[in-house]
């Protein structure tokens with residue numbers, strides 16, 4: 001792995017940093033407080049090329065590598081993890097999956113809108129009774145000749161009410177178990193498709209999460225992605241890359257909390273000196289900085305593996321496992337360093353602590369990442 005970032009990668013990092021500081025920072029507390037979806041901000045992110053970074057320019061994307069994507073995700077997550085989850089789902093689950101496995105017609109129809117931020121995508125795998133155990137799909141896509149009849153419920157879907165395009169995982173042939181699963185492109189407004197109320201969440205409150213209900217939705221056959229029965233492999237493939245994005249999100253939350261803590265520790269005085277002169281605080285900062293550097297290396301390693309067309313399921317799972325723990329540990333200590341001020345919203349770190357938790361749950365819990373890693377190292 002080359003540790004030197006290219007000029008192009010550094011430029012992407014700088015552009016994301018500038019955008020996050022100038023456009024996201026000011027309203028982030030209010031969006032969190034009122035669960036306000038960052039519609040304007042996402043539109044701008046689309047205009048700046050952050051919504052389809054890795055998609056080929058032929059379909060309106062930025063044609064960038066995964067390393068650039070990781071760098072941008074870190075910068076945006078430092079300020080607003082709600083914006084970065086919307087960005088992550090759109091980039092690594094929806095756009096990447098469509099470009100890699102979609103038909104030419106599907107790509108031309110959906111990618112230009114998704115990459116420019118004119119429309120948003122969602123990825124619907126989880127169900128009320130199928131989260132970690134993702135092969136236990138109850139949603140059915142009955143083959144009716146020239147269309148599928150879709151019935152069932154999806155839970156916890158990011159961009160649930162705001163998306164226009166949904167990649168929905170459903171069981172077509174239960175006898176074949178996971179090899180009978182398909183992924184269908186469902187559009188908002190299809191008859192029989194409804195969304196549930198927005199979930200009232202602990203963190204990433206600006207993002208919109210809800211359930212999806214399908215009742216006899218007729219989905220044309222040409223909306224299936226890949227061959228019949230490819231759906232579960234598709235889900236696993238996009239999630240392998242998606243986990244790199246969520247690892248970068250966790251890294252960003254950790255870096256954001258660390259940077260605020262470092263600054264605060266030099267300003268706040270107790271017992272006549274800045275608290276940064278107390279060894280207990282210095283050691284917290286040392287642990288934070290060490291874990292963040294290690295997390296960044298794992299994120300870049302997995303991004304590099306993906307860009308080099310090497311296997312990245314293990315390195316992506318490792319990056320997500322470690323970076324999400326780093327995010328949680330760092331954000332909790334950031335609140336501690338801020339003392340009572342850390343417990344109120346104006347100082348940002350309490351939000352980061354709440355946002356950090358989800359990185360250990362979605363796109364595969366930490367326990368699931370350990371299953372993925374151990375299977376890889378034992379095979």
Ligand code: CAA
Pocket residue numbers: 085089123125126131132133134135158178179232233236237239240313362363364365368371372
């Ligand atoms: N690439 C391609 N195929 C893969 C794969 C990969 N990385 N990983 C597994 N597969 C294939 C296997 O080869 C197998 O297919 P075959 O039998 O044809 O070979 C099939 O998938 C099933 O694999 P397993 O037998 O390993 O299945 P399992 O039931 O033991 O479960 C699991 C595997 C890793 C636990 C999987 O169920 C899993 O990842 N669960 C977590 C689900 C998850 O991450 N959900 C996230 C939802 S999206 C989200 O959360 C977005 C957001 O918040 C923002």
Ligand code: FAD
Pocket residue numbers: 089123124125126128130131132133155156157158159201204209358361362363364365366367368
């Ligand atoms: P469960 O699978 O019921 O797990 C409960 C606990 O048991 C966890 O600690 C888990 O690690 C543990 N556990 C389960 N199985 C094992 C095992 N074999 N070994 C050891 N421990 C195990 N899903 C989507 O499809 N699309 C989205 O856009 C999306 N966005 C989300 C946004 C938010 C805010 C949230 C909260 C969730 C989102 N999800 C989404 C769903 C998310 O991926 C699931 O919540 C997650 O995969 C865990 O599934 P579960 O909640 O059913 O927990």
